[in-house]
Amino acid sequence: MRNHSHFPWFSLIMIGAVVSIIWWRLLPEHKKEFYRNLARQAPDLPGRYMI
Amino acid sequence: MLDYDVIVIGGGLGGISSGALLARQGRRVLVLEQSSQVGGCCSTFEKDGFHFDVGASIIEIIQPIEKVFKMLGTTLQKEMDLISCDPIMSFLFENGQNITYPLSVEKTGEMIRRISPEDGSRWAEFCAFSQDLMDVTLDTFFSEPASTLQDMAALIKKNPRFMKFLPVFMTSYQSVLEKFFKNETVLKTMSYQAFYFGLPPSLVPGPYAMVPYTEHEGIYYPKGGMIQIPLALQRLGEKFGMELRLNSHVTRVIIEKQRVKGVRLSDGTTITCKQVVSNINARTLYLKLIGAEYLPSMALRGLRSYEYSISVPMVYIGLDYEPPLEAHHSIFAASPEDMNRHYFEYIRKGKLAKKNFGLVCWSTHTDPSLAPSGHHILNVIPEGGYYLRDTTWDEEKPHFIERTIENLSKKAIPGLKDHVVAADCVTPLDFERRLMLPEGAIYSFQQDLPAQAVFRPSARSKVISGLYLAGSSTHPGGGVPTTIASGMIAAGLISKYES
Numbered sequence A: 001m002r003n004h005s006h007f008p009w010f011s012l013i014m015i016g017a018v019v020s021i022i023w024w025r026l027l028p029e030h031k032k033e034f035y036r037n038l039a040r041q042a043p044d045l046p047g048r049y050m051i
Numbered sequence B: 001m002l003d004y005d006v007i008v009i010g011g012g013l014g015g016i017s018s019g020a021l022l023a024r025q026g027r028r029v030l031v032l033e034q035s036s037q038v039g040g041c042c043s044t045f046e047k048d049g050f051h052f053d054v055g056a057s058i059i060e061i062i063q064p065i066e067k068v069f070k071m072l073g074t075t076l077q078k079e080m081d082l083i084s085c086d087p088i089m090s091f092l093f094e095n096g097q098n099i100t101y102p103l104s105v106e107k108t109g110e111m112i113r114r115i116s117p118e119d120g121s122r123w124a125e126f127c128a129f130s131q132d133l134m135d136v137t138l139d140t141f142f143s144e145p146a147s148t149l150q151d152m153a154a155l156i157k158k159n160p161r162f163m164k165f166l167p168v169f170m171t172s173y174q175s176v177l178e179k180f181f182k183n184e185t186v187l188k189t190m191s192y193q194a195f196y197f198g199l200p201p202s203l204v205p206g207p208y209a210m211v212p213y214t215e216h217e218g219i220y221y222p223k224g225g226m227i228q229i230p231l232a233l234q235r236l237g238e239k240f241g242m243e244l245r246l247n248s249h250v251t252r253v254i255i256e257k258q259r260v261k262g263v264r265l266s267d268g269t270t271i272t273c274k275q276v277v278s279n280i281n282a283r284t285l286y287l288k289l290i291g292a293e294y295l296p297s298m299a300l301r302g303l304r305s306y307e308y309s310i311s312v313p314m315v316y317i318g319l320d321y322e323p324p325l326e327a328h329h330s331i332f333a334a335s336p337e338d339m340n341r342h343y344f345e346y347i348r349k350g351k352l353a354k355k356n357f358g359l360v361c362w363s364t365h366t367d368p369s370l371a372p373s374g375h376h377i378l379n380v381i382p383e384g385g386y387y388l389r390d391t392t393w394d395e396e397k398p399h400f401i402e403r404t405i406e407n408l409s410k411k412a413i414p415g416l417k418d419h420v421v422a423a424d425c426v427t428p429l430d431f432e433r434r435l436m437l438p439e440g441a442i443y444s445f446q447q448d449l450p451a452q453a454v455f456r457p458s459a460r461s462k463v464i465s466g467l468y469l470a471g472s473s474t475h476p477g478g479g480v481p482t483t484i485a486s487g488m489i490a491a492g493l494i495s496k497y498e499s
Helices: A009-026 A029-050 B013-024 B063-071 B105-115 B117-139 B149-158 B162-169 B173-180 B192-197 B206-217 B228-239 B282-290 B297-305 B336-347 B393-410 B428-435 B480-497
Strands: B004-009 B029-032 B044-047 B050-053 B082-084 B089-092 B098-101 B219-222 B243-245 B250-256 B259-265 B270-278 B314-319 B329-332 B359-361 B376-381 B420-426 B467-469
Touching: A029 B173, A029 B297, A029 B336, B004 B013, B004 B259, B013 B029, B013 B063, B013 B228, B013 B270, B013 B480, B050 B314, B050 B376, B063 B228, B063 B480, B098 B105, B105 B117, B105 B206, B117 B162, B117 B173, B117 B206, B149 B162, B162 B206, B173 B192, B173 B206, B173 B336, B192 B206, B192 B336, B228 B243, B250 B270, B250 B282, B270 B282, B270 B480, B282 B297, B314 B393, B393 B420, B393 B428, B420 B428, B467 B480
Parallel strands: B004 B029, B004 B270, B029 B243, B089 B329, B270 B467
Antiparallel strands: B044 B050, B082 B219, B089 B098, B250 B259, B259 B270, B314 B376, B314 B420, B329 B359, B359 B376
16 A cells, blocks of 8 residues: 655645634724725726726 | 817816926817816815815825926926915814824924824834835826836836835725824824825725825915916916817717727817827716727726715805814814724715714915905815715705804804805715716725726726826826826826827
8 A cells, every 4th residue: 555645735725724714803894894895896907907 | 180189178187287288298289178167176266255165175295296387397386376384284173172283294293292102203203104105106106107017117117116115005094004103192183184085094005194294295275276276287388389168068089990080079069189188087088978889898897897986075164253273274083993984884875974074174274365354264075975875965955054064163163153154065966067077076986906006097098099098087096286197197198109
C-alpha cells in the first residue's frame, strides 16, 4: 500500500474560512458597509469601465 | 465649413472653464446654456434685495481653480475680490455648546488639545498626512485624466508617490478619520465634510478625509457671490473669442458613424462642429441626447448602474438682524455614526429629519454687500433625499421652509423666526427641473470607490469619437474645484487628440 503524504488543503481552507468569518464579524459596522457597497456594485464595474 | 470647432453643452463650471480654455487654444467655441445665466449650482440669484447663492457657498482647495486662471493668462485674485474666511467653521452642538475653528492650523490644534490631549497630539500627524496626500493628489488625480488603466499608469509615472496613497482609496473617510481621532467631540467636528462628496463617512473614499485639514489651507468667498467665478471664466473665454448663447436648450447630439457632427436645439436649429464637450449629466447625455442605440450593451448596463449622490434642498433666508453665529459656515455637529444613520435611516428611506441637521451658510458675515444695509443672509442646507416616502417635494416645499426656520429658532439661532423678511427654497425637484440635475443630485453620480476614476464616465468618450465630458458626472467628480478641474481635463484631452 502506497503511503501518500497529502498537503492538508482541506484544513487550510477550513482555517481560512473560519479566520475570514471571524475577521468579518469583528469588523465595525461602517467598514462592513464600505465593503458591502463595493461588493454590491462589483458586477457593474466592467460596464462602467466601458463608458 | 463647420459652424464651430467645439460646442460646449452647459455653462456650468466644467463647461464654461473648458470653453474658455479651448478658446484660449484658438478654437472656435460655442457654449450653449439652457438657463438665463452661467454657473449652474455655482451661481447667485436676487430676491427682495438679497443675493442668495444657489448651491456652492465657498471655494476650498483653490489650486485647480488657480491653475485654470493661470492657463487663461491671469490669476484668480486678479479676476475677483477673494475674501478669506477666518474662522473657517463653527460647530453647533445639541447641548448649546459651540466649537469654532480658526484658519490657523496651530490654533486649531490647541483647541483640539483642550478637548482631548490625545487627539490634539494626533492633529499634527493628521495634518502632515493630509498635506502629503493633498500635494500628491492635486498634482495627479485631481488634475489629470483617470479614465483608463493607461491614464492611471501615467498618474503613477508622473508622481510615483501616488502609489503610496492608492491603499487609502480602499478605505473610507470614516476609517481614515478614526485612525487619527478617538474623541467623539473631535470627530463631530470633522465628519460632516463627507457630505461635500454626497455620501456618508462610511462610503466616501478615504483620500477625501483630508478635507478637515485642507479647509485650514484657506476657504474663500468671492465678493459679490459665487457667480463671480463662472462670470470671470465667461469674461475670459469671450476675450479669446468664445461665444455664449443663453436660453439655448440642446435636444440632440448629432452622431454619424459613431462620431459627433453637431447638435440640435429645441427650436430645431442645427449647429455643426468637430467636437462636443458635454457638461450635463452623463446619463442624460448618452440616453436622451444621443440614444441608447449608439452604446454597446455592456456600456449601457454600466451607465444605467450608477446611483446618484444625495440631493440637497436649500432654504434661503433674508433677515433684518445679525444672526448670533460665529462663522461663514456653521454645521450641526454630528459624529460619523450620526451621519451614517442620517443617510441610511432618513435620506435613503425618504424621511425628513425632525431635528436640525446640515449646514448653515452666513454669506453676509463674509460679504455684507449681498444684502441691504443692516440685513443678513442665511443659506440653510438641511440635507434630504430626492424621494420622499409620504409626500412630494412640491407639496412639502412650503412646510419645509416653515419647519426649517422653526427648528433653527428653537435652539441653534434663537429669535430667528421673528427676523425673517424673505424666504425661498429650492428642492431637489427644482434642481432637477431648473439645472437639469437628475434626482436633484448636485454632486451627480455617487462618488464612492466603484464610481471613481476609471469607473466614472470617461472624460474622452470611449464609445463616440469627438465627444468629451466635463462636470460632476465625470472625473474627478462634484464640487467647485473638481468640476473646474474636469473642464481643464476635457480641454487638455481635446488639445492632445484633436489637433
